[in-house]
Amino acid sequence: MPPERAQAYLTLAGRSGWALLNTYHAVLRDRGARPAEVHLVAWEESRLGPVLEGLRLISERYGFSPKISVIRVTEGDYAAAGREVTGLVRSLVARGFETALDITPGRKAAIVSVCLDLAAASLQVDHIYYLGLPIPDPPARPYLLIPLHIQPLRDLVEEESR
Numbered sequence: 001m002p003p004e005r006a007q008a009y010l011t012l013a014g015r016s017g018w019a020l021l022n023t024y025h026a027v028l029r030d031r032g033a034r035p036a037e038v039h040l041v042a043w044e045e046s047r048l049g050p051v052l053e054g055l056r057l058i059s060e061r062y063g064f065s066p067k068i069s070v071i072r073v074t075e076g077d078y079a080a081a082g083r084e085v086t087g088l089v090r091s092l093v094a095r096g097f098e099t100a101l102d103i104t105p106g107r108k109a110a111i112v113s114v115c116l117d118l119a120a121a122s123l124q125v126d127h128i129y130y131l132g133l134p135i136p137d138p139p140a141r142p143y144l145l146i147p148l149h150i151q152p153l154r155d156l157v158e159e160e161s162r
Contacts, residue, residue, distance in 0.1 A: 005098040009035040012106030013042035019105035021054040022143040023131040082113035100127035128156040
């Protein structure tokens, strides 16, 4: 049996800190992930204090403490977000990490740019997570305070390989 690879979790900050935190919580709870590194791509002016504290608290609740880093990009520079994530994935893969990309909180244009750049570089992440919440105006609440049956966690890479 091959040794377990260290995990890295990448996410893109969007308008909702709850979307980011709730997906992270779902991945830890439902998939058993324990990333050694968490990388957050955020716009320059994003206020991330509560989100970073939430990442730390949720991780602590599951008994681990990942290295958390923030990569700042210029507001609206979706190509920069794609380049940053691609460079980061390249580095993580070279270091032997299992990589997960959370697309739930990211802006659509940034997600498209990231996916196009990864494809152009022939890089594939191990997981692409999306936490669905198919209701209008989702509540700004922690993951476990929203009925779990209405927020399915999907791994798009896993689904594609079926």
